Amino acid sequence: MSRNINAGKPRNLYTFLFCLFGPGVGHAVGVNNGDIIGYAYRSRRCALCDTAVRLGKEPDEHVCRRNHFKSSKSMEADSIADIGKALQESGISISVLVGDDDSSAMKRLREVCGQDIEKSSDLNHVKKNLGNHLYAFKSAGHKELSDKVIKCVQKMFMYAINQNKGAPENLKAAFAACVPHLYGDHKSCGTWCKHAENPATYRHSSLPYGRDLSNAKTREALTKLFNSYADNAAKLAFHGSTQANESFNNIVASKQPKSRHYGSSSSFNFRVGAAVLQKNVGYTYVADVCDKAGLSPSTHARLHGESMLARSMPQHLHGHTDTHTHTHT
Secondary structure (H helix, E strand, O other), X not given: OOOOOOOOOOOOEEEEEEEEOOOEEEEEEEOOXXXXXXXXXEOOOOHHHHHHHHHOOOOOOOOOOOOOOOOHHHHHHHXXXXXXXXXXXXXXXXXXXXXXXXXXXXHHHHHHHOOXXXXXEEHHHXXXXXXXXXXXXXXXXXXXXXXXXXXXXXXXXXXXXXXXXXXXXXXXXXXXXXXXXXXXXXXXXXXOOOHHHOOOOOOOOOOHHHOOOOOHHHHHHHHHHHHHHHOOXXXXXXXXXXXXXXXXXXXXXXXXXXXXXXXXXXXXXXXXHHHHHHHHOOOOHHHHHXXXXXXXXXXXXXXXXXXXXXXXXXXXXXXXXXXXXXXXX
């Protein structure tokens, strides 16, 4: 089923995340159901080929596991393009993508899919980047930015985003009011500001001693920073998140620990596939696969899967509900 971007209608929203587990694994999560709807792996090594080279002979006929011959840095964009192409060939058009601000990956995806895909920023990455910018300002000589002030700025930033979900213009206006508010200018403040209730006695609740900030150079730096976020308000208003992807990463890590190397053999493919089944189906996937293959799963395997599924039911249901309002794809 193919759906494109139309105002007021459901949209296909996906989150892409690429993580390195020795080799690289990229996967896409659907916003509306929380399932893994596509994944791809990249490896620069093949165990059988490496062994043949070490012994100085030709490798036996086999399915080579080496499928990436470029740099490790290009793995992410390469796998995302591969997933996007597979989705498009199956009749699914991507309308919104949530992820970090990797422009090369987004460019590759648009080239492969040949369509206009909206980019939504992951709030976890955005908040982290904001903190990095603020601490960089502090290191550069803006001493007014103490740890308490930085926490206050981050709090205002996230409050503005959370209060203006789905409203880019309102979010842009909120960003524009943040820095003046910190410096005692409340003309553009919204109802969140308590200054209008009693201007004579108003004090900031999160700034040191409740006082306004005063350094002009720091104000200039903060204004420039918030203006850059205001220019990207449309990406932030969607409230994208890659938490579902991080959850899947934990499942992959449990089946393919970083302390062991499976990436150059077929074992890695099976382990990632098992992680996808656990994410999409639940802990009963082993018994379900046996049923599908015409095998007889043991009673213990079925009971254990059902027990694990019942134990994790709240999280399982949370990952399979319509998360359009607070997650990503």
